Amino acid sequence: MIAHLQRASHTAGLLEYLYGPGERGNHTNPRLIAGDGHGAPIEMLAQTDASAYLAHALDAPVERIGARAPERPVWVCSVRSDPRHPDLTDSQWAWVARRVVAATGIAREGDPDACRWIAVRNQARQVHVVATLAREDGSLHNAYRDAFRLQTECHRIATELGHLPPAPRPTPRAQETHVPAPYITISAEPSGSISAKGASNALSATLLKHAGFQQIEDWYGRRHRLATTTPQAERVAIASHAAEMLRAARYSVDLDPDLDTSRLTTPANPLGLYTASAEVLRLTDQIRAAENGVGLAQAIDHLLHPEHGVLERLREALETAGEQITDLDDEAYALADRFGFAAEFVSAAQSELVGAGREPHHVNDSRQDHAGAQTQSPPPPDARSAALATSPAADRAKASSALGTPSPEVGTAVGAPQVASPRTR
Helix, strand or coil, X not given: CEEEEEEXXXXXXXXXXXXXXXXXXXXXXXXXXXXXXXXXCCCCCCCCCHHHHHHHHHHHHHHXXXXXXXXXXXXXXXXXXXXXXXXXXXXXXXXXXXXXXXXXXXXXXXXXXXXXXXXXXXXXXXEEEEEECECCCCCECCCCCHHHHHHHHHHHHHHHCCCCCCCCCCCCHHHCCCCCCCEEEEEECCCCCEEEECCCCHHHHHHHHHHCCEEEEECCEEEEEXXXXXXXXXXXXXXXXXXXXXXXXXXXXXXXXXXXXXXXXXXXXXXXXXXXXXXXXXXXXXXXXXXXXXXXXXXXXXXXXXCCCHHHHHHHHHHHHHHHHHHHCCCCHHHHHHHXXXXXXXXXXXXXXXXXXXXXXXXXXXXXXXHHHHHHCCCCCCHHHHHHHHCCCHHHXXXXXXXCCCCHHHHHHHCCCCCCCCCCC
């Protein structure tokens, strides 16, 4: 079972081709075998303008979203079966089409806002699934991982149909043969040299010598070391490389943290291995250092770009994490769903901020207009003078100051108002 995924620009032209004779005249008895038009009766194939009616029914959600529609809104998936096996019936191909749209998310079972789609047969051993990417709620189907999902689902369908032998069941971990791996320690000696102890077999000794260690055999036994004259940076590089090769060969390695390059941090990379977060931190500093609306908009564009922005990459990473968890363990669906929900939250944030990246261009203009209004307006009166001028005890305050005795009423009038802080509300 092989699937081929394409995108098209015009639904009507595509349907005319599928219902026509084909480039080589090999289209025979074109017919609709399945589909979902969300209330549009797509079964009206007896009409003379069947392909035109179907194109209008499929394009309705695309026309509703207007300018947000992609340039190629038509999703086309052609699925072929193995010619070494008997051809499937129309009902079986309809079942395959429903599996395909459900696996890719075009139309999952029970989704009221799924994309509209149809399945057309015009040749033996294949079916064409045609859908439009606009969903009923006005959003767009994300086709980023569709090819991977199609490949996985086609393999499952072929296995269920008996076209492929079932995959061997994995051996439970409890039954796996456990072979204890030698334990190797790489550390710095008081003399300044770097030693590796525990390499008792030929493979571990070969890996250490390949990394740059020298083998020594005396009354203390076999060990490997680096000369004290080796520069410090080279020592760290050799020790880390040796540990990496030994761990790849399933050895347990205890590496001195001072010799582990993955744990070392530098001023240029203060977060060590977390380079992605360091890039986001650098973007945060760029946003904070923006001096005008143009600079702020350029920095925010890295955050909100619909294809390459930080939010889009974060959404993809969360979605991929959930899918990988499912691939590794079908029973860990609860954890996979948590990552899926997080990806949906990020997608909701992206929808909330659509078009917001252009608005910071006008931030400076509004600030300048506000500043101009402040320069044209007269300066505000002194707070204490205003309070005394509006206070009923203004005359008594003047009299008290003349006598040199403070007035309690004046202190009450000019005291700063007590405003609750946000933390105490």
